[in-house]
Amino acid sequence: MSATKFEISKGAEGIFVKNSRFKTTLVSFNFYLPIKKETAAQNALLPFVLTSCGKNYPDFRKLNFKLSKLYGAQLSASAEKVGDYQVLKMSVSVIGDKYTLDGEVLTSEAVELLKSLVFEPKAENDEFCFEDVEREKRKAIEHIKGEFSEKRIYSKGRLIEEMYKDEPYGVPKCGTVEDVEKIDGKMLYKAWKNMLSSAFIRVNVVGDAVPIGLFDSISQMLSTIDRTDITDITKTALTNSADKVNCIKEHSAVNQGKLVMGFSAEPYGEESNNANLLVTTDIFGGGPYSKLFSNVREKMSLCYYCSARSIKIKGLVTVESGIEAKNAEKAQKAILDQLENLKNGNLTDEEYNSSILGITDSINSYNDSSEALEAWYATRFSDDSFVSPEKFTEKVKAVTKEDIIKTAKGIKLHTVFLLLPEEK
Amino acid sequence: MKREIFESPINESYVKAVCSSGVTVYVCEKPQYKSTYAIFGTKYGSIDNCFSVNGGEKQKVPDGIAHYLEHKLFESEDGDAFSRFAKTGASANAFTSFDRTCYLFSCSDKVYENLEILLDFVRHPYFTEETVRKEQGIIGQEIRMYDDSPSWRVTFNMLENMYHNHPVKIDIAGTTESIAKINADLLYDCYNTFYNPKNMFICIVGNVDTEKVLSMCEKTVTGNGDTEITRIFEDEPQTVVKNYVEQKLSVSNPMFCLGFKQNISSPLRRLKSKVCVALLLEIICGECSPLYERLIKEGLINDEFSFEYFNGFDYACPMFEGESENPKAVADAIKAEIKNLRENGIDKKLFSAVKCGMYGDAIRRFNSVSEICMQLTEGAVYDFDIFEEIKLLKTVTCDDVYKRLDVFDDELSVLSVINPLE
Numbered sequence: 001m002s003a004t005k006f007e008i009s010k011g012a013e014g015i016f017v018k019n020s021r022f023k024t025t026l027v028s029f030n031f032y033l034p035i036k037k038e039t040a041a042q043n044a045l046l047p048f049v050l051t052s053c054g055k056n057y058p059d060f061r062k063l064n065f066k067l068s069k070l071y072g073a074q075l076s077a078s079a080e081k082v083g084d085y086q087v088l089k090m091s092v093s094v095i096g097d098k099y100t101l102d103g104e105v106l107t108s109e110a111v112e113l114l115k116s117l118v119f120e121p122k123a124e125n126d127e128f129c130f131e132d133v134e135r136e137k138r139k140a141i142e143h144i145k146g147e148f149s150e151k152r153i154y155s156k157g158r159l160i161e162e163m164y165k166d167e168p169y170g171v172p173k174c175g176t177v178e179d180v181e182k183i184d185g186k187m188l189y190k191a192w193k194n195m196l197s198s199a200f201i202r203v204n205v206v207g208d209a210v211p212i213g214l215f216d217s218i219s220q221m222l223s224t225i226d227r228t229d230i231t232d233i234t235k236t237a238l239t240n241s242a243d244k245v246n247c248i249k250e251h252s253a254v255n256q257g258k259l260v261m262g263f264s265a266e267p268y269g270e271e272s273n274n275a276n277l278l279v280t281t282d283i284f285g286g287g288p289y290s291k292l293f294s295n296v297r298e299k300m301s302l303c304y305y306c307s308a309r310s311i312k313i314k315g316l317v318t319v320e321s322g323i324e325a326k327n328a329e330k331a332q333k334a335i336l337d338q339l340e341n342l343k344n345g346n347l348t349d350e351e352y353n354s355s356i357l358g359i360t361d362s363i364n365s366y367n368d369s370s371e372a373l374e375a376w377y378a379t380r381f382s383d384d385s386f387v388s389p390e391k392f393t394e395k396v397k398a399v400t401k402e403d404i405i406k407t408a409k410g411i412k413l414h415t416v417f418l419l420l421p422e423e424k
Numbered sequence: 425m426k427r428e429i430f431e432s433p434i435n436e437s438y439v440k441a442v443c444s445s446g447v448t449v450y451v452c453e454k455p456q457y458k459s460t461y462a463i464f465g466t467k468y469g470s471i472d473n474c475f476s477v478n479g480g481e482k483q484k485v486p487d488g489i490a491h492y493l494e495h496k497l498f499e500s501e502d503g504d505a506f507s508r509f510a511k512t513g514a515s516a517n518a519f520t521s522f523d524r525t526c527y528l529f530s531c532s533d534k535v536y537e538n539l540e541i542l543l544d545f546v547r548h549p550y551f552t553e554e555t556v557r558k559e560q561g562i563i564g565q566e567i568r569m570y571d572d573s574p575s576w577r578v579t580f581n582m583l584e585n586m587y588h589n590h591p592v593k594i595d596i597a598g599t600t601e602s603i604a605k606i607n608a609d610l611l612y613d614c615y616n617t618f619y620n621p622k623n624m625f626i627c628i629v630g631n632v633d634t635e636k637v638l639s640m641c642e643k644t645v646t647g648n649g650d651t652e653i654t655r656i657f658e659d660e661p662q663t664v665v666k667n668y669v670e671q672k673l674s675v676s677n678p679m680f681c682l683g684f685k686q687n688i689s690s691p692l693r694r695l696k697s698k699v700c701v702a703l704l705l706e707i708i709c710g711e712c713s714p715l716y717e718r719l720i721k722e723g724l725i726n727d728e729f730s731f732e733y734f735n736g737f738d739y740a741c742p743m744f745e746g747e748s749e750n751p752k753a754v755a756d757a758i759k760a761e762i763k764n765l766r767e768n769g770i771d772k773k774l775f776s777a778v779k780c781g782m783y784g785d786a787i788r789r790f791n792s793v794s795e796i797c798m799q800l801t802e803g804a805v806y807d808f809d810i811f812e813e814i815k816l817l818k819t820v821t822c823d824d825v826y827k828r829l830d831v832f833d834d835e836l837s838v839l840s841v842i843n844p845l846e
Contacts, residue, residue, distance in 0.1 A: 021456040068777040071784025145676035288506035304565035357513030364532035365459035
């Protein structure tokens with residue numbers, strides 16, 4: 001499903017993915033800002049405060065009532081870290097007017113609602129309302145603290161924190177509890193102003209048509225804002241390889257241990273938008289045909305799960321596994337052995353074909369989900385990466401065995417994080 | 425082949441057909457879509473630990489055996505099912521829940537090849553004492569992973585204290601002790617009982633041709649006799665074990681699960697009751713309700729808060745879950761709101777907003793091949809038409825919903841809490 005790009009104004013673009021198969025239209029506002037320790041928490045709080053109420057919907061119950069009357073229009077907020085940036089997303093998804101019972105007009109109203117929440121917040125004297133800010137702060141703090149409860153998320157978070165100490169990528173995507181506590185209405189209002197003036201903006205539409213006048217109206221609103229200094233979203237730094245592997249061990253009252261490993265990955269290939277790292281990581285630890293699944297889990301029974309993922313933009317590969325404490329060393333060695341295997345060219349036709357087929361099949365299905373399509377286009381950061389999912393599958397098919405082996409050679413262990421049960 | 429066509433006002437339809445083997449097949453064509461999602465399932469889950477076949481003797485099997493069988497079925501003499509799907513590019517998986525075991529694939533190419541693999545591996549069990557023993561390590565790891573998961577524990581602690589005897593209280597994967605008793609003979613016994621076509625269903629949604637799917641199912645899935653299975657449950661007292669249960673785990677925020685045991689006179693709920701209770705839950709504490717607003721403002725719940733009408737064969741309980749500094753205060757507030765609704769009735773405006781929202785949600789689900797397939801699966805297990813909900817939501821009245829307040833009885837409530845370690 002190819003997308004059309006519209007220039008809204010400087011540093012702001014509209015992306016329209018025409019797709020008539022859905023019963024809904026999805027519109028999202030994405031604001032891209034550099035992630036920094038000092039501003040991460042306030043930026044991350046913004047989408048949540050903005051979508052909880054607004055000038056025209058002063059309390060969240062009235063807003064929720066309105067959304068229900070719009071046939072359960074889904075208003076969502078998120079703050080994600082993509083490369084060295086924070087992506088603040090606010091979106092609405094609404095069913096088509098033709099499905100209403102009494103001929104109500106839903107799409108345009110839902111889009112107006114979203115626009116008004118983003119651009120007309122509930123604020124007085126350059127300050128957000130105390131009650132709204134405090135409510136969302138409490139929820140944010142509970143959310144950040146809650147990550148500790150799910151040890152898989154916690155362990156991955158700790159790995160990234162240790163691996164990128166003093167670097168932007170090491171900043172947690174929603175900031176720290178201490179930073180959230182410091183936020184007040186004035187500070188958040190300033191963050192909102194900053195978001196409007198300096199963020200790179202992408203407005204994505206997935207559906208049958210672009211709601212009439214949407215991009216023009218945004219362009220008009222942005223024209224009243226001084227947008228001279230806009231975030232350049234192409235400056236994510238790659239991961240440096242480590243001189244010495246950093247190993248961190250923690251103990252907690254758990255039954256199952258977690259072994260998480262972080263690797264630096266040198267980019268390989270002439271064309272920057274290639275799929276080399278994606279395929280290499282998939283063969284290493286992606287699908288059930290991967291080396292980690294079929295050997296470390298199935299043959300050696302060393303962990304219930306053991307999988308690898310890569311983040312190309314950051315030159316990062318991670319491996320996550322759930323292990324028994326007594327097997328920690330064995331599992332770590334087995335995982336590294338599999339990587340060594342790949343580096344040594346130990347790559348069967350079966351592994352190679354399975355991976356290419358598996359990745360292609362799964363990327364092709366993105367077209368059947370409006371959320372997947374939206375996320376796909378929200379994370380294309382450079383012009384040459386701005387291709388449709390189908391188009392990208394051609395890059396996947398172009399990856400050769402040689403590319404994989406060379407890419408694997410550039411993957412080096414950087415940091416190990418081990419969470420173990422308390423010693424008795 | 426006996427077949428029925430189901431139509432809807434939202435431009436969707438599907439076919440339900442019963443093959444000569446007895447297996448029921450549901451096909452929903454989505455020609456605009458690239459992908460397909462398919463499930464081959466059996467009405468056999470963790471609650472089926474005691475049963476009789478063709479009116480014979482009662483058989484008791486170890487807890488967790490349905491789930492164990494799910495793991496083993498992926499293997500065959502010449503490699504596992506994963507490696508067969510690896511050749512087509514499909515992504516395959518399986519899950520066991522309280523009342524069903526499902527094997528599935530999703531793909532955007534080679535759909536009939538994938539269907540052939542699915543239909544084949546589920547019908548050809550292959551395991552030996554050795555391969556069965558080997559699985560104990562991996563399943564043991566899985567059990568330990570769930571033991572560490574506070575969101576899993578909080579629900580099961582609630583169920584364990586709600587039910588005296590009903591097997592819904594048992595962990596789906598069983599325990600390290602119970603799975604140690606599982607051997608190849610037992611697995612074959614259970615397989616032959618529950619994986620007979622009459623007890624099974626196939627649901628497929630996406631870019632497929634109905635006739636082709638039906639003829640494949642008719643040809644490949646062959647019968648293995650007329651097995652009548654009777655689930656045997658011990659009598660369940662109309663009380664709960666304990667109203668309050670607490671466990672300490674490595675968490676930062678306390679978590680809770682509040683359930684209300686519903687006294688039921690027959691094993692199954694009608695779809696209309698399910699829809700009415702779902703609406704009622706929204707009215708009690710959905711995002712439009714006064715109670716939700718108050719709980720958020722008082723700092724008692726956060727975005728983790730959720731609720732559902734948990735129900736299946738011979739069990740039913742509305743359930744509320746979330747994180748809270750003060751779970752008891754949340755539980756009291758929910759009970760007080762139920763009392764308030766009983767005494768003062770339901771706000772008509774709130775009812776109409778909630779109904780409208782739920783109608784939209786029901787339509788939205790038809791965006792996704794996997795969601796439609798999951799709904800068909802639910803329809804297959806509990807024998808209803810998946811378009812019925814949309815029709816019911818048009819006609820259901822505030823009074824219908826008010827009447828369902830009878831599912832709540834404070835005496836039969838259980839509050840389960842996970843507290844942080846000191």
